Amino acid sequence: MPMIAGTLAGTNAESRPPHRRTWPALIPALALIGLALVGPLLAGHPLDAPVTAPYAGAGDGGPLGGDQLGRDVLSRLLHGGTVLIAGAALVSVLVTLAGVVVGCFAVLHPALGRAVERGADIAILLPPVLGIMLIAMAWPGGGRWAVIGAAIALGAPYAIRIVAAAAAPLANAGYVEAALARGESLRYIAVREILPNLRATIAALFGLRFVEAVYVISMAAFLQIGPRPPAADWALMIRENAPGILLNPWAVLAPSLAIAALAISVNLACASLAPRSVPKAVTTS
Template sequence: MIRSGVSGGSAGRGSAGRHRYLLGAALVAVPLLLALLGPQVAPPPGPRAVSFTLSDGHRLGTDFTGRDVWRQVLLGGRSVVLVSLAATALAHAVALPLALAAALTRRGWLEELLMRPLDVLLAVPSLVLVMLVASALSPGLPGLTVLVAVAAVPDAARVVHAAAVEIAARPAVEAMRMSGESWPRIALGYTARSMRRTFAADLGTRLVGALYLVSTAAFLGVGVAPDAADWAVMVDRNRPGLDLQPWAVVVPAALIAGLSMGANLLFDAALQHRGKEGTSR
């Protein structure tokens, strides 16, 4: 009876994990496909005519300037989605080796030298940092990508460093050092592999944070032109007329929210799956 209850509970959790994975994949697929393929299938610009009703010529109507909302949706995802993905990847490409070097060094001064400057950046809110730099440099999308990555590095490095310090104290690491194993093998071959679940969880959190920061920056006109085809700009530009043309606000906002929720669900499902694999072994 006990085995039956345990197996039934495991089956229930497995089913919930599959549902979470499928829902997350569906939520992520739509904005990703629109971001990647939207510019290729977007209709050519037509004459501007204000129309808040759905029609064959304007599937979602037009905004208050007469631009086709559906065309703006197809064109507006690339800046938000690709900048967020690129910034997340860049942030972890910097944070991972930095945190591993600080955690595995035996020199306390070197660990302080690597980690303390990050505390200074951490004391400044991410959006404030982006706004301050952007006010001086007026970055485009590449500059915004770097800014968001820099803002994400301190948090990512602290999470990775905390996990790596615990692993670095294990007898296995000391044994590898005594046997003459190279630093890359200790850092990447053992330490990084041992904390891959922590790293994956932080990757999901960091991606959602990047989406929030990129969207907010675009909403405030940082890195993106005020009249650009961008989902966040669409929300800002059309929110005064929400009661007349809701699609110009609801659709891009739903796509950004769906990508954030879907990414979290996918990472949660993947972590649960790896956890069950580890338990079964």
């Protein structure tokens, strides 16, 4: 018994991420998200008011210069992250939730598993850009909600396949077979027996879905599917100011770096939250 208790204690200690390793990875993401959320309050100029000459250089009326209409690049940059982060967070939460719910039940219900696998295979074959354009055109009024809906529809099949693949070995584990023998419901087994062992997969999946949502929403904005001028959107800023990149590079570089920093920092934060190791089998010998 002391050996088993010691083994369990060691396993729990290993699976808990150390705080001094976790917090440094969380700080950049939290700082960037916090800055994006309070950015509109920190902007020194109105969102759509010209304050400089078109494509004015950095320091000429603004720390990052002006855009194609003479609007302050820094002010628009501070305004442009809130909606992008909110949209990407909504997409990643819903896609991850769909993947967890459907993926866990699919491995416990063979008929559902086969239907999910075939449906996911068909959905994965659809090119993302074509899927976004089709959904955006079919969506009443189009706009940002059409892009969010397209990102959810295109991301869910990948998430379901990943969770189902990770849960498949667990469905044949001894403790799951014991729960089935006790007559437990599939919902109980999915929530209490399988889901706790997928923490690392879910954390990594959420980070990847957030990064993909940022890129999908940004790509749609760059293609002028979603937000419309004069909205302050980082991807829209890149498209609008690309012709004047040689006159004021910051009008393009600043939103590009903001998108990259957001995607990388959130992905690293989610990776740091995942358990460092999986539970090990306990033996009495």
